[in-house]
Amino acid sequence: MSYDSYLQLPTLLAAQQPVSDPVHHDEMLFIIQHQTSELWLKLMLHELTSAMDLLAGDEMRVSLKRIARVKHIQRTLTDQWSVLATLTPSEYAEFRGFLGHASGFQSWQYRAVEFALGNKNRGMLKVHRADPDAYALLDDLLNRPSLYDEFLRGLARRGYPIPQRVLERDVTTAHVSDPELTKVFADIYSHAHDHWDVYEACEELVDLEDNFQLWRFRHLKTVQRTIGMKTGTGGSSGVGFLQRALDLTFFPELFAVRTEIGR
Numbered sequence: 001m002s003y004d005s006y007l008q009l010p011t012l013l014a015a016q017q018p019v020s021d022p023v024h025h026d027e028m029l030f031i032i033q034h035q036t037s038e039l040w041l042k043l044m045l046h047e048l049t050s051a052m053d054l055l056a057g058d059e060m061r062v063s064l065k066r067i068a069r070v071k072h073i074q075r076t077l078t079d080q081w082s083v084l085a086t087l088t089p090s091e092y093a094e095f096r097g098f099l100g101h102a103s104g105f106q107s108w109q110y111r112a113v114e115f116a117l118g119n120k121n122r123g124m125l126k127v128h129r130a131d132p133d134a135y136a137l138l139d140d141l142l143n144r145p146s147l148y149d150e151f152l153r154g155l156a157r158r159g160y161p162i163p164q165r166v167l168e169r170d171v172t173t174a175h176v177s178d179p180e181l182t183k184v185f186a187d188i189y190s191h192a193h194d195h196w197d198v199y200e201a202c203e204e205l206v207d208l209e210d211n212f213q214l215w216r217f218r219h220l221k222t223v224q225r226t227i228g229m230k231t232g233t234g235g236s237s238g239v240g241f242l243q244r245a246l247d248l249t250f251f252p253e254l255f256a257v258r259t260e261i262g263r
């Protein structure tokens, strides 16, 4: 065993292949920014699916350990935008044309993370029809309960009055905010000391969503400064599309509960 062979560095370091012709200096940055993001997404998915399994097995504390790691990965991913922000619009314009219709839309690991966190959308599967492994993984995640579904099912098993319709919902769709569930959380938050571990878990989920939004925001801001209001290579409106994603929420009741505290 050696450093090179253990880490498969010959494979890893042979995978940065610019497509611009003549090769543009800054394409290396663009490729490595995406590849490192995909590596962190891979670990995020590994931790999130484990967290889901642990919740399903009523091991909430261990699950929170996984989520703690995910939060650090998210911070790294968000901070990493500053490297790409050194790419000026003029530099990017010099090789953007070589990217064709390739786009972040096609990141199946990103989609898998969105699905795991509950932003389910069957329509996003078709992008991956040419990649059977990616398709199967996404199809599996689409059909299994999200992290939030597992959390709520765990609470129900502990005796919390989670509405039956929430427990029996169609998990292939995104969760819709339920006022009865907000009441359950309002009770937990107003008697935090009696529900400390659950209360703590709720705040971990809030951090997770908060971090996710920070990543989306930095993506939006980077896109804005690099391509302005141009449409995306993936066919979306670009900035407008990414702006709308900022209105999405994975755990709506955990935010709705804030309005109820101290009323």
Ligand code: HEM
Residues within 6 Å of the ligand: 033, 034, 037, 038, 084, 087, 092, 103, 104, 105, 106, 107, 110, 219, 222, 223, 226, 227, 231, 232, 233, 234, 235, 236, 237, 238, 239, 241, 242, 245
């Ligand atoms: C100069 C750099 C970048 C630009 C101009 C850019 C632009 C865009 C645009 C316009 C979209 C909307 C889809 C489309 O029409 O193409 C998009 C989506 C996306 N981008 Fe980027 N992007 C950049 C860098 C990155 C990086 C570094 C990542 C990291 C993995 C990334 C991940 C994604 C993902 C996952 C989506 C899909 C988002 C969703 O469906 O909600 N992008 N990007």
Ligand SMILES: N[C@@H](CC(=O)c1ccccc1NC=O)C(=O)O
Residues within 6 Å of the ligand: 034, 096, 099, 102, 103, 104, 105, 227, 231, 232, 233, 234
């Ligand atoms: N959608 C970007 C292109 C882009 O960013 C991209 C192109 C190829 C591989 C990954 C990409 N990253 C994220 O969207 C654009 O419209 O310029």
